[in-house]
Amino acid sequence: MKLRLLLLFLILVTVSSGSTFGMMSVKTITVTASQKPKFIELKVKRKQTVFSIARQYGITMEELYRHNPSAKKGIQVGQTLRIPVRGNEQPKEPTKPDIQETQGEHEQDQNKTKYFTYKIKPGDTLFDLEKKYDMPSDSLVAINPQLQKGVLPGSLIKIPGSRLPVIISEPEKEKEFIRYTVHSDESVYDIASRFEISINELKNANPELKYRELLKGEELLIPDKSLRKKIFDKSIQDSIWVLPGYKIKHRYQGLPEPCNTNSESKGKTYQVALLLPLFLDANDTINRMSLSNKELLADSAFMNIYKRGASLPKDTFRIRKEKIIDPRSENFMHFYEGVLMAVDSLRKQGKKFELFVFDTERDSMVIRSLIQQDIFREMDLILGPVFPEMQSEISAFSAKNRIPMVSPLSSSGNFEKKNPYYFKVNPDKEYLIRQTASWVADEFFDKNFIVFRIGDYRHLQEAELVNQCREKLFATGYYNKHREVLFHECNFETEGISGIKNILSQKLENVFIIPAVNEGQISVAVTNLNSLAEQTNVRLVGLSGFKGYRSIQPEYFHRTQLQYMTHYFIDYESVPVNRFIAAFKKQFATEPNEFSFQGFDLAYYFMNALHKYGKDMPRCISNFRMELNQLSLNFQRVSKTGGFMNYGLVQVAYEKDFSIKNKGLYGPNNLLPLKSPAEN
Numbered sequence: 001m002k003l004r005l006l007l008l009f010l011i012l013v014t015v016s017s018g019s020t021f022g023m024m025s026v027k028t029i030t031v032t033a034s035q036k037p038k039f040i041e042l043k044v045k046r047k048q049t050v051f052s053i054a055r056q057y058g059i060t061m062e063e064l065y066r067h068n069p070s071a072k073k074g075i076q077v078g079q080t081l082r083i084p085v086r087g088n089e090q091p092k093e094p095t096k097p098d099i100q101e102t103q104g105e106h107e108q109d110q111n112k113t114k115y116f117t118y119k120i121k122p123g124d125t126l127f128d129l130e131k132k133y134d135m136p137s138d139s140l141v142a143i144n145p146q147l148q149k150g151v152l153p154g155s156l157i158k159i160p161g162s163r164l165p166v167i168i169s170e171p172e173k174e175k176e177f178i179r180y181t182v183h184s185d186e187s188v189y190d191i192a193s194r195f196e197i198s199i200n201e202l203k204n205a206n207p208e209l210k211y212r213e214l215l216k217g218e219e220l221l222i223p224d225k226s227l228r229k230k231i232f233d234k235s236i237q238d239s240i241w242v243l244p245g246y247k248i249k250h251r252y253q254g255l256p257e258p259c260n261t262n263s264e265s266k267g268k269t270y271q272v273a274l275l276l277p278l279f280l281d282a283n284d285t286i287n288r289m290s291l292s293n294k295e296l297l298a299d300s301a302f303m304n305i306y307k308r309g310a311s312l313p314k315d316t317f318r319i320r321k322e323k324i325i326d327p328r329s330e331n332f333m334h335f336y337e338g339v340l341m342a343v344d345s346l347r348k349q350g351k352k353f354e355l356f357v358f359d360t361e362r363d364s365m366v367i368r369s370l371i372q373q374d375i376f377r378e379m380d381l382i383l384g385p386v387f388p389e390m391q392s393e394i395s396a397f398s399a400k401n402r403i404p405m406v407s408p409l410s411s412s413g414n415f416e417k418k419n420p421y422y423f424k425v426n427p428d429k430e431y432l433i434r435q436t437a438s439w440v441a442d443e444f445f446d447k448n449f450i451v452f453r454i455g456d457y458r459h460l461q462e463a464e465l466v467n468q469c470r471e472k473l474f475a476t477g478y479y480n481k482h483r484e485v486l487f488h489e490c491n492f493e494t495e496g497i498s499g500i501k502n503i504l505s506q507k508l509e510n511v512f513i514i515p516a517v518n519e520g521q522i523s524v525a526v527t528n529l530n531s532l533a534e535q536t537n538v539r540l541v542g543l544s545g546f547k548g549y550r551s552i553q554p555e556y557f558h559r560t561q562l563q564y565m566t567h568y569f570i571d572y573e574s575v576p577v578n579r580f581i582a583a584f585k586k587q588f589a590t591e592p593n594e595f596s597f598q599g600f601d602l603a604y605y606f607m608n609a610l611h612k613y614g615k616d617m618p619r620c621i622s623n624f625r626m627e628l629n630q631l632s633l634n635f636q637r638v639s640k641t642g643g644f645m646n647y648g649l650v651q652v653a654y655e656k657d658f659s660i661k662n663k664g665l666y667g668p669n670n671l672l673p674l675k676s677p678a679e680n
Contacts, residue, residue: 044079115158116212122153133163172247178222199442259620269352275384278359279329287320331595338599371397388413422643437468445476448505451489462515509537530556562654597630
């Protein structure tokens with residue numbers, strides 16, 4: 001066994017600090033002599049939080065942090081804090097929050113109310129609410145005592161207005177929108193149905209609705225669908241709808257304050273470990289071609305050295321002219337080349353990194369040997385390993401030494417549950433199913449929804465997709481207001497295509513899901529839906545694995561208008577993607593593949609975050625956004641003591657004109673505005 005270490009880059013260039021992420025408001029405060037605060041010292045007691053201490057002493061959390069910078073990382077029992085007290089003001093006794101009663105969720109005035117309401121959705125947890133509103137759970141429960149009995153779907157909770165961002169929306173073209181005033185007893189589903197838009201379109205135009213319910217009298221921007229035009233597309237010999245751009249500029253105020261830029265980054269060179277199964281030994285030998293004695297004797301140049309046949313060596317070989325790569329390492333070579341492109345981009349920005357590349361093969365002994373090396377304990381960031389069975393010891397090492405570790409490709413392993421420094425890039429299937437069901441309820445609540453059953457699926461995870469779609473669609477309340485049955489399940493094996501035809505709608509779009517994982521079954525289902533698409537309006541909702549099924553003709557996905565959620569998508573029509581392809585081809589004389597894009601995006605994102613925040617990266621990364629070529633990254637903690645998973649998803653749609661479109665972000669905490677790489 002041989003451990004290979006390649007020290008590839010030592011970049012010593014002046015640092016160019018990136019711009020501060022997010023929007024910051026500047027306040028000027030004049031303090032008179034009588035207003036200058038005095039301080040008392042407070043020892044933190046059990047169950048006290050920053051929020052409860054600030055409330056007790058009548059100060060803001062920002063004031064407490066300003067005078068106690070270490071509190072930003074958390075407070076401990078027995079820790080001493082400096083508390084500003086002005087004049088003869090005495091600290092207040094801890095009391096329950098002063099709750100302003102409201103007259104119902106639609107009777108509030110947006111400018112005057114102290115609290116907004118949020119309707120609990122299926123799948124919400126208390127930890128989800130903590131993250132969504134940046135509030136500790138004890139504060140949420142104090143305001144909403146009913147949460148002590150659990151987080152019950154459909155119940156309303158109060159959220160302090162101060163926890164919601166203020167978002168000012170300005171259409172680029174006013175004529176593309178209708179300004180609508182909300183009336184009593186209206187829901188988002190009523191409004192979306194009336195104007196023939198999806199919930200997602202409504203919330204994208206009015207992002208504040210991602211945080212709260214409707215308010216009576218508030219004004220909403222509604223994309224005007226009456227402006228759409230039907231044109232004939234010669235490429236598909238069919239008519240398609242063409243819509244306006246519906247572009248809106250959103251100005252965000254009151255978002256969570258971003259972490260301060262790392263002051264040490266200017267003089268620091270960060271050390272990054274890249275762990276990949278490159279199989280370098282195998283690649284050293286795969287291009288060797290053994291030579292026989294006859295071939296050696298026929299080589300005049302060789303025989304000038306070896307005059308006698310008896311002295312011919314037994315291990316002589318020549319190297320292939322057309323070199324090949326061990327197939328086990330080919331994609332990881334592409335990933336590695338993408339990382340090199342990212343490091344080169346960072347170097348040109350003046351940021352300093354040392355990249356250490358380790359060939360892990362697929363051998364746990366290599367990993368065990370690696371973590372014994374002194375140099376490995378000096379790393380600031382670990383990218384890899386890629387296989388979950390190789391991650392256990394590295395994850396334990398990462399947690400013990402507080403070194404952030406990134407799992408770049410696998411959704412399994414679940415080390416994020418125990419290691420607070422672990423980052424899972426590929427979201428697990430459970431999350432994808434939950435978000436797909438939420439998206440279905442937002443997008444297709446007023447459509448004819450059909451479960452295309454082909455085989456017993458009750459033992460599959462896809463059964464949960466069916467259950468959650470059913471639960472979330474009925475939870476919208478839309479079905480209760482309409483007599484027509486809009487949710488169906490049809491067993492294709494027993495009822496055949498005629499059973500499907502009997503529940504089709506001729507006036508509504510027919511939305512299908514196929515709860516199966518067997519490629520043959522899915523292929524049969526999609527083929528039949530493709531035939532139905534010639535007669536009626538069909539849309540297929542799937543999972544990202546569908547596009548990998550080779551037995552299904554790609555045009556079937558376009559005719560059935562396949563849509564799915566995923567964390568990666570490459571738009572080959574975008575300028576940054578084509579710029580990357582050109583640079584990659586110039587550097588490596590080959591086309592990049594998906595692994596090349598992923599290697600670049602991951603390295604570029606995490607190295608920028610490391611340079612920006614230093615050791616505070618795990619604490620700050622939840623608010624770090626960046627536009628990338630392929631990946632949608634939005635890391636959130638999976639629990640209070642756990643690590644991170646990527647919650648960033650985009651909607652991918654196969655269109656009838658044979659294009660594949662990114663329909664935009666979907667998921668929690670997607671309100672933060674994205675910054676392009678040049679702005680970070």
